[in-house]
Amino acid sequence: MTTPGEPRRNLLYLLPVLVFAGLAGFLYQGLYLHPSEIPSPLIGKPAPAFDLPAVEGLPGGLSRADLEGKVSLVSVFASWCGPCRLEHPLLMALAEKKRLPIYGISYKDRPEDSRGWLQSLGNPYDKIGADRDGRVGFDWGVYGVPETYLIDRQGNVAFKVVGPLTPEVLESQVLPLAARLMK
Amino acid sequence: MIPEIGHFALILALAVAMVQGTLPLVGAARNIAPWVALARPAAVAQAVLLAISFAALTWCYVVSDFSVANVVANSHSLKPMLYKVAGVWGNHEGSLLLWVLVLAVFGSAVALFGTNLPAPFRARVLAVQALIAVGFDLFMLLTSNPFARMDPAPVDGMGLNPLLQDPGLAFHPPFLYLGYVGFSMAYSFAIAALLEGRVDPAWARWVRPWTLAAWVLLTFGIVGGSHWAYYELGWGGWWFWDPVENASFMPWLAGTALLHSAIVVEKRDTLKSWTVLLAIVTFSLSLLGTFLVRSGVLTSVHAFATDPARGVFILGFLLVVVGGSLTLYAVRAPALKGGGLFAPMSREGSLLLNNLLLSTAAATVLLGTLYPLLLDAVTGEKVSVGKPYFDMTFGPLMVPLFAAMGIGPLMAWKRGDLAGAIGRLRFAFLAALLIAAVVWWQVSKVSVLALFGYSLAAWVAIGVLIELAERIWLFKAPPADVFRRLRRLPRSSIGMTLAHLGIAVTLIGIVSSESFTEEHLIVLKPGDVTEVGGYFVAFRGVEEVEGPNYTALRGRFEVSRDGKFLYAMSPEARNYPTPPMATTEAAIRPTLGGDLYVVIGEAQGDGWAARLYFKPLVQWIWGGGLFMVLGGMLSLSDRRHRIGAPRQAAAGLAPAARPAPAE
Amino acid sequence: MTRKRRRLLTVVAGMSCLGVAVALMLNAYGDGLVFFYSPSELESHHVTPGQRLRIGGLVEENSVVRQSDGLTITFKVTDLSKTVPVSYRGIVPDLFREGQGVVAEGSLGADGVFMASNILAKHDEKYMPPEVAAALKKSGRWKDGAGPEGVTKP
Structure with a gap:
């Protein structure tokens, strides 16, 4: 190794790493400006009024009245949505335990596709409403599918999950909250 | 079974990369020859394992194995084979796998062909490569496993965004x-x-x-x-x-x-x-x-x-x-x-x-x-x-970059003669002025910026050609001699000439298409004719067409020039039902002189909205890019750049600096 | 030329290069930046007419009107608390729909109508531009229980 240069010069060589350190700080902050972190302004407020027809060939139809008087879960899904498939087994498992009713809103989906989807994967929903043009989704503030809403006894939105449900979110947030609301 | 093989190969590759990233590094520092020697076989093994892993994922896509979540999310059994294969890297997980595979292939190339590198140095290079691979392998295995299974397996996949097909x-x-x-x-x-x-x-x-x-x-x-x-x-x-x-x-x-x-x-x-x-x-x-x-x-x-x-x-x-x-x-x-x-x-x-x-x-x-x-x-x-x-x-x-690009190659190493170089470039300078004058004279409305852009392009192009001409003694020696010199020119210097010419070509394309694009936004009824870029475009109406997985509105436009029918153009507005999505398929007729570009919009009463462009010389933008690619490849094929060539230079690794080779 | 002088020259050249770049950037930050506002912010920020900016929100239901020339459309962008009228001449993007997220780039006219020169729509149903999401978040509320009709009131 040759002798290091004079100290002043060495500081110049430090510059790149210092610039990068600053940059990294901003990038880290940038990660948490993520759109999925947005809480729903609907939380704590009554769920929007709606009255959806049934998906053709399936029992049901879903309206605001169905959500009153009990704690329930409303899941917005579509057969064309990849992440919905990921969360589907969780909903199936939850439905088997029968701890709370699960309602579905079939979002911008063709009835035959919705039916095929539920036939092959199982139907966890107690009732399904068909929102073919997405108007109800708009009122609910659906950014994309899937989204899941926890509704309390008074019909207010208590919690919202954007994107697919995961076992962690379900076990640590949704179900404990549901249990408290049911007391 | 195949996905598990892929997954397992990926895990093994991680293990190999961990070894390759540590032991040779320590070995090189402490002079432990066997540890240093480990780097080469490890690099090759890692490449083979990742190739197996990638092949496994490709297999899952080709046979549409919908028990693999990644395939479900990004493929569909009815998709053409080309897009099934492209789907392998058309998503987050698969593209990462391709990333590390390429990394490992590059690494193994050093291991196999870098025989002239001193062993400790090579070991260090390979170790650093391996450490990068460790990061990516871990990233995949921990957050984005391409081989994750899905149970129960769905009947069919989610397809791919049509925009991406x-x-x-x-x-x-x-x-x-x-x-x-x-x-x-x-x-x-x-x-x-x-x-x-x-x-x-x-x-x-x-x-x-x-x-x-x-x-x-x-x-x-x-x-x-x-x-x-x-x-x-x-x-x-x-x-x-x-x-x-x-x-x-x-x-x-x-x-x-x-x-x-x-x-x-x-x-x-x-x-x-x-x-x-x-x-x-x-x-x-x-x-x-x-x-x-x-x-x-x-x-x-x-x-x-x-x-x-x-x-x-x-x-x-x-x-x-x-x-x-x-x-x-x-x-x-x-x-x-x-x-x-x-x-x-x-x-x-x-x-x-x-x-x-x-x-x-x-x-x-x-x-x-x-x-x-x-x-x-x-x-x-x-x-x-x-x-x-x-x-x-x-x-x-x-601007200064392009200006210097003409001069730089004419300068001598160590101490150049700026005045001399500029003197030799007087033709380039004249050509730049001439081009500006011609454009100004020929085109009625032209901005100063566009004129300047053309001049700059001419300066670069002529400057590059003058440098080449000087090298081969053009006009100074008998033609046979010139030809002999041209043939003996190192490929790397021809490569440079090509790449720099590419810059000029791209610049001309950019300036032309930015300054002289004609754009018409109009509502057309069947039978209407409109003029764009010297072409007459007649609208003949629209028809509904059924694609394999979409419905589309297809417009028919007939293009003629000087009363002669040239060709028909059929832009489409497509609607995909699942996922609900609409795309625009522009109809484009590319030529060297300029592109005709037609987009069909929505119905307006008894007509349709349409957008017509004429984009002069727009293909030159990419043409220049291809010049650069060709120039680079030519230069790469130069014997001085061949992987075996540094052999004689290896001697130069002695601490005493070698005298600089004369150009 | 000594090593020291050469280094000095290099540093001076580098610094002047950087200086020019910084000057260019500061200059560009004056006009080259396009701020993004939600309809509510547009009201509170006193934007000077003519300044280039982007607005984002949802296209209000039943607000899209096509003018008689067939190419100009007007619609309202809402963040569910305030709305802005927008006028645009051209072909709207594939995914432009009532009730969907939209970003419009252009400038505010003296009459309060936003003259858009460019419309960006939501890419697909599984993705929303963070800008739109942020605008909706900033507006602070979704109208409770409001149908599309409820939204039209500014």
């Missing part, structure tokens, strides 16, 4: 990856050199071909991406200064600078610590590009699925790779003693100017790309930085 999109990303990953070679060589504390001309000889190869691939990828955006997005634009585009453009700028500064290290044994820094920065910008695209911190028209957990991992990885190497640089670089002196007016001086301008340009692009993020983080205000910013910052920086 296009041969252009299927094949340009792999080239971008090849380019990004190729720069990892320069990075690994730089880190190994810092560890050894020695950078010399022999080092530059090893680095140059790798950098050049990466640069060629990246250039090709960028050209392909720009072309895809032009004909698929239906806006008629070819570059949007979108974060994803900038992510590939920044390493390109830094890589271009590196390409030039490595020449100085090789020929003159100077600018060493700067070149090492550039090698680190170029690869860091490639990684940053990956971060920006994958983490979703920036909005983009191309946005992939995003996930903050992945972002945290990549950022941590970035911190280790970039932060670590820059720290190493801060500690070790001051010890790299500069070599040969040179006057500011010399070949070295002009290459240094090239470097300063290119890296400043890369910095302005970086700042423009990250500014929305910085402002959001500091003030919470949302802002977008678009074309005006880049036009105002990037554009002016290119």
Whole structure:
């Protein structure tokens, strides 16, 4: 190794790493400006009024009245949505335990596709409403599918999950909250 | 079974990479020969394992194995085979697997063909490569496993975004990856050199071909991406200064600078610590590009699925790779003693100017790309930085760069004669003025900026040709002699000529299409005729058509010129039912002189909205890019760049600096 | 030329290069930056007419009107608390729909109508531009129980 240069010069060589350190700080902050972190302004407020027809060939139809008087879960899904498939087994498992009713809103989906989807994967929903043009989704503030809403006894939105449900979110947030609301 | 083999191979590759990333490094530092020797077989083994893993994933796509979640989310049994295969890397997980596979292939190439590298040095290079691979392998296995199973397996897949079902999109990303990953070679060589504390001309000889190869691939990828955006997005634009585009453009700028500064290290044994820094920065910008695209911190028209957990991992990885190497640089670089002196007016001086301008340009692009993020983080205000910013910052920086491009190659090493070089370029100067005069005279409405752009392009092109003419003694020697000289010209210098000519061609394309594009937005009824760019376009009506997985409204336009029917054009507005999505298929008729570009819109009463463009010389933009690619490939085939060639230079690794080879 | 002088020259050249770049950037930040506002912010920020900016929100239901020339459309962008009228001449993007997220780039006219030169629509149903999401978040509320009709009231 040759002798290091004079100290002043060495500081110049430090510059790149210092610039990068600053940059990294901003990038880290940038990660948490993520759109999925947005809480729903609907939380704590009554769920929007709606009255959806049934998906053709399936029992049901879903309206605001169905959500009153009990704690329930409303899941917005579509057969064309990849992440919905990921969360589907969780909903199936939850439905088997029968701890709370699960309602579905079939979002911008063709009835035959919705039916095929539920036939092959199982139907966890107690009732399904068909929102073919997405108007109800708009009122609910659906950014994309899937989204899941926890509704309390008074019909207010208590919690919202954007994107697919995961076992962690379900076990640590949704179900404990549901249990408290049911007391 | 096949997916498990792939998954298992990936895990094994991680294990091999861990060994390859540690033992040879220690071995090289402590002189433990067997540990050093481990690097080569490990590098080859890692490449083989990753190839198995990638082949397994490809197999799952080809046979549409819908028990694999990745296949379900990105493929469909009815998709054409081409897009099934392209689907392998058309998604987050698969593209990462391709990334590490390429990394390992590059590594094994060093292991197999870099026989002339000193063993400890080679071991260090391979170890650094392996450490990068460890990061990516872990990233995949922990956050984005391409082989995750899905139970129960669905009957069919989710398809692929129709916008992404296009041969252009299927094949340009792999080239971008090849380019990004190729720069990892320069990075690994730089880190190994810092560890050894020695950078010399022999080092530059090893680095140059790798950098050049990466640069060629990246250039090709960028050209392909720009072309895809032009004909698929239906806006008629070819570059949007979108974060994803900038992510590939920044390493390109830094890589271009590196390409030039490595020449100085090789020929003159100077600018060493700067070149090492550039090698680190170029690869860091490639990684940053990956971060920006994958983490979703920036909005983009191309946005992939995003996930903050992945972002945290990549950022941590970035911190280790970039932060670590820059720290190493801060500690070790001051010890790299500069070599040969040179006057500011010399070949070295002009290459240094090239470097300063290119890296400043890369910095302005970086700042423009990250500014929305910085402002959001500091003030919470949302802002977008678009074309005006880049036009105002990037554009002016290119002017001195292009001006110097004509002069630089004519300068001698060490001490050049600026006045002499400018004297030799008087024809280029005259040509620039002439072109401006002709354009001004021929075209009624033309901006000063466009005139200046044409002049600059003429200056570059003629300057490059004068340099070539001088080399082969054109007009100074008998034709037979000239031809003999042309044939004996090193390929690398013809490559340079081609690549620099490419810049001129691209510049002409940009100036022409930006200044003289004709655009008509009109409502047409069947039978209406409209004139655009000298062509008469008759609208014949629309028809409903059924595609394999969409319905479309197809317009029929008949194009004629001077009363002669030329061809019909059929733009489409497509509707896909699942997922609900609409796309625009522009009809484009490309010619060397300009493109006719037709887009059909919605029905308006008894007519249809349509957008017609004539874009003069727009194909030249990509044509120039292909010139650069060809030039790079030609230069790469030069015997001095061949992988075996540095053999004689290996002797030069002795601490005493070799005398600079005369050009 | 000594090593020291050469280094000095390099540093001076580098610094002047950077200086020019910084000057260019500062210049560009004046006009090259396009700020993003939600309809509510547009009201509170006293934007000067003619300044280039982007607005984002949802296209209000039943607000899209096509003018008689067939190419100009007017619609309202809402963040569910305030709305802005927008006028645009051209072919709207593939995914431009009532009730969907939209970003419009252009400038505010003296009459309070936003003259858009460029319309960006939501890419697909599984993705929303963070800008739109942020605008909706900033507006602070979704109208409770409001149907599309409820939204039209500014």
